[in-house]
Amino acid sequence: MSEVDTKAVEDKIIEIVANQRRVDASTLSLSDRLEDIEIESIDLVEIIFAIEDEFDVDVPQDRDAMKLDTLQDVVDGIKRLIAEKNAA
Amino acid sequence: MHRVAITGLGCISALGHDADSHWSAARDGVSGIDTITAIPPEKLKITIAAEIKGFDAEQHFDPTKLAVIDPYSQYALVAARQAVNDSGLNFENGIGDETAVIVGTGIGGAYTIDNDSRRIYGDGKTRTPPMNIPKLMPSAAASHVTMEYGLHGPAFGVTSACSSANHAIGEAFWMVRSGRARAAVTGGSEACLVYGSMLGWQALRVLSVDTCRPFCIDRKGMVLGEGAGILVLERLEDAKARGAKIYAEIAGMGLSSDAGSLTDPSSEGAARAISQAVGDAGLTAEEVDYVNAHGTGTGQNDVAETKALRLAFGNASDKLMISSTKSMHGHGLGAAGALEAVITARAIADQVAPPTANFTTPDPECDLDYIPNVARDTKIDAALSNSFAFGGLNAVLAFKRVT
Numbered sequence: 001m002s003e004v005d006t007k008a009v010e011d012k013i014i015e016i017v018a019n020q021r022r023v024d025a026s027t028l029s030l031s032d033r034l035e036d037i038e039i040e041s042i043d044l045v046e047i048i049f050a051i052e053d054e055f056d057v058d059v060p061q062d063r064d065a066m067k068l069d070t071l072q073d074v075v076d077g078i079k080r081l082i083a084e085k086n087a088a
Numbered sequence: 089m090h091r092v093a094i095t096g097l098g099c100i101s102a103l104g105h106d107a108d109s110h111w112s113a114a115r116d117g118v119s120g121i122d123t124i125t126a127i128p129p130e131k132l133k134i135t136i137a138a139e140i141k142g143f144d145a146e147q148h149f150d151p152t153k154l155a156v157i158d159p160y161s162q163y164a165l166v167a168a169r170q171a172v173n174d175s176g177l178n179f180e181n182g183i184g185d186e187t188a189v190i191v192g193t194g195i196g197g198a199y200t201i202d203n204d205s206r207r208i209y210g211d212g213k214t215r216t217p218p219m220n221i222p223k224l225m226p227s228a229a230a231s232h233v234t235m236e237y238g239l240h241g242p243a244f245g246v247t248s249a250c251s252s253a254n255h256a257i258g259e260a261f262w263m264v265r266s267g268r269a270r271a272a273v274t275g276g277s278e279a280c281l282v283y284g285s286m287l288g289w290q291a292l293r294v295l296s297v298d299t300c301r302p303f304c305i306d307r308k309g310m311v312l313g314e315g316a317g318i319l320v321l322e323r324l325e326d327a328k329a330r331g332a333k334i335y336a337e338i339a340g341m342g343l344s345s346d347a348g349s350l351t352d353p354s355s356e357g358a359a360r361a362i363s364q365a366v367g368d369a370g371l372t373a374e375e376v377d378y379v380n381a382h383g384t385g386t387g388q389n390d391v392a393e394t395k396a397l398r399l400a401f402g403n404a405s406d407k408l409m410i411s412s413t414k415s416m417h418g419h420g421l422g423a424a425g426a427l428e429a430v431i432t433a434r435a436i437a438d439q440v441a442p443p444t445a446n447f448t449t450p451d452p453e454c455d456l457d458y459i460p461n462v463a464r465d466t467k468i469d470a471a472l473s474n475s476f477a478f479g480g481l482n483a484v485l486a487f488k489r490v491t
Contacts, residue, residue, distance in 0.1 A: 041388070042351050045293050061133045061290065062297045062308060063387075 004079045004086070009055075013075050016050045030072040044068070057081035092264045093327040093490065094335045096175025096320030098167035098275075099430045101417045102138035102313055106170055110317075110417065110427070111434040115463045117445045119416045121299050121311050126281045134295040137281050138313035138418025156219040157232065158197035163316035163423075164229035164277035165236060172237060175320035176332060177271065179237050186270035189233045189243040190260045191277060191318075192252030194422030196245070197224030198280035205284065229277045233318075241269045250382070252276050253425030254475035254483035257319060258341035261485070264321050271326070275426035277316035286312070292351075294386050300419075301446045302383035302412035303390045303454040310384040313418020317426030319433070324490065336436040339470075339488040340369025346480025353389055353476055358382075358396035361482035362472065366400070369486035371470050373404040376486075378441045378471040380428045381458075383412020384419055391453045393474065398456075409466065411459040415445040425475040429485065432473045436489050441466050 010030065018025040020043055028037065034044065048059050055078060060066055066077045099106065102120025103113035113120065120138045129135040140163070145154055148166055157165070172179075179187060195201075200223045207213040222228060227245030234243045242263060246256040253276025260274035289295050289312060296309035327334050342364030346357035366373060382393055390412075398405045413431050414420075420427045435441055440463050447460035471487045 040352075042349075045291070048293065049291055058133060061293065061295065063293065064308075 004082045006079065009079055009082065010075050012054060013051060013071065013078065016054065017047055017071065020047050020050065028071065030070070030075060032071050033069055034071070051078055055082055057085055090265055090267060091324035092261050092321050092338045093324040094319050094338060094433050095177065095322055095327050095332045096171040097335060097430050097433060098170030098174065098318040099315065099427065100140060100163050100166050101315035101420065101427050102140055103417050105143065107174070107430050111431055114413045114416050114431050114442045115440055117416070117443045117461055117463065119299065119445050121418060124281065127283050127286055131283065132286055133290050134286070134297060136299065136311055138311055139281055140315055156223055158200045158223045158228065159279035160193060160197055160277045161229040161232045163279055164191055164318065165232050167275060167277070167316040167318035168233045168236065168273055171318040171320045172273065177320060177322065179239060183270050184238050185240045187239040188241045188260055188263045188269035188272040188274070189230050189239050190246060190256045190272065190274045191230040191233060192246040192256035192275070192422050192425070193226050193229060193277050194247065194249050194252050195278065195280050196226030197228060198282050198285055200224040202282035202284050233273055239273065247422065248481040248483065249477035249479055250419065250421055250424055251475040251477035251481045251483040252422035253317065253429070254473065254485055257338070257425060257429055258343065258483055258485060260321055261338045261341060264323060271320065271322040273318060273320055275316060275318035275429070276423040278421045278423040279314050280421065281312060281314050296385060299446050300385040300415045301448060302381065302385040302415055302444050303394070303450055303458045304448045305451045306448055307385045307387070307390065307451070309386050310414065311418045313420045315417070315420055315423050315427060317423060317430045319426070319429055334490045335433040337488045337490045338485060340365045340367070340486035342368060342484040344482045346482070348480050350479050353392040354480060355392045355395035355399060357480055358393060358474070358476050358482050359399035361484045362396060362400035362474065365472055365484035365486040369470070369488060371486065373401045376470045376472060377409060377466070377468045378435055379408055379410045380432045380471065380473040381410050381412045382474040382476045383414050383444065385412070385414065389476070390451065393476065394454045394456055405456060408456060409441045409459055409464065410456050411442055411444045413442055425473060425483065425485070428473045432471050432487055436468050436471055436487055439465065439468055441468060
């Protein structure tokens with residue numbers, strides 16, 4: 001797998017989520033569960049769109065194909081997709 | 089107030105090019121879902137749809153006229169011709185002056201919009217074909233049907249996303265019931281399996297990657313469909329007087345709005361429309377035998393609809409027979425209620441409850457009788473057809489057997 005800049009992915013995802021929720025990025029942490037920070041299904045769809053657009057990756061359409069319980073799950077999933085894209 | 093008979097059915101869908109084949113496939117649990125052909129699959133993440141197969145527009149229309157008829161109007165016309173022919177109604181003895189035409193659609197001329205966008209933004213063209221506007225308008229299908237038969241009564245398009253056809257049929261039902269119109273040609277039509285639209289649905293993340301399994305634990309979402317369903321409605325006394333074949337009676341409708349969310353359904357809102365339809369038809373909950381569910385196969389709809397049916401039917405919900413025929417003809421969006429009205433009318437006429445196809449294991453939160461995979465020969469004296477749209481717009485039709 002090619003190197004992925006973990007810090008850059010984490011910061012960008014936190015920024016996207018903060019922007020979607022209209023909260024300060026400093027109030028979010030990677031261990032936050034999406035449901036605990038009141039991300040509903042339609043927010044998640046908007047967040048996925050923003051992430052896909054930012055990193056030019058495709059989050060699988062099959063919702064069982066990627067665990068998305070916490071922000072850390074989102075970061076890990078996106079890092080994997082970026083690595084796969086870079087390796088391709 | 090008049091009783092309202094369904095005397096003609098017309099349909100084109102992934103299940104067939106006429107109402108009979110659409111019904112037979114739904115009854116037999118045959119799915120029309122397959123790999124999409126209208127768009128190169130390599131451009132899509134979701135590559136399945138319930139497409140109309142083998143449709144040759146030139147077999148149905150004068151090729152010199154086709155350039156001004158969007159596919160969504162073509163489908164409506166094909167279905168309308170069948171329905172009018174099936175009804176045996178002759179519009180030339182004055183009834184045409186009092187016949188309403190109300191056709192629902194979610195989008196209207198999606199092909200025309202998609203092609204136009206490609207020309208302008210993709211190819212850099214600075215002109216559009218001159219008939220684009222009258223071709224893409226969501227009332228074009230209704231206009232074409234009026235012109236086909238010289239129908240001079242009230243006519244318009246109706247749009248409420250996935251409830252469009254039920255709103256249209258319900259409005260036509262009210263016109264005939266109230267005496268505002270003597271007869272009606274009504275239904276819904278949609279043709280939006282185009283690239284821009286597919287990308288939009290993909291982005292919403294409600295489409296299934298495999299197939300449509302409403303109410304099942306392993307359901308992955310909805311599958312887009314297309315097509316048109318058209319019904320001929322007339323006063324029951326008129327239909328009887330001319331000895332017409334009567335499939336069923338439309339006896340009631342229920343309408344409500346969730347006023348909640350653009351995308352999240354409300355069980356309470358849906359239940360209000362269901363209860364209203366039952367009451368408007370003069371039925372009790374115990375008298376309803378079959379429900380053609382909205383049943384999209386999404387995580388949210390199927391649980392919310394199950395709760396809505398429990399709310400509306402109470403103790404009577406456990407003996408209801410429910411199926412989602414979207415498992416076979418896909419989600420026809422603005423045509424959905426019409427594709428399902430054709431099936432519901434035939435279910436009553438034939439006394440057969442069609443199944444939910446592709447059924448595996450029920451979701452524990454979906455704990456009703458969804459007629460898994462195999463149709464049932466059974467008494468159906470009264471039935472409902474549910475449509476619940478994005479934006480919380482609910483429309484439910486109630487049907488009764490005419491004996």
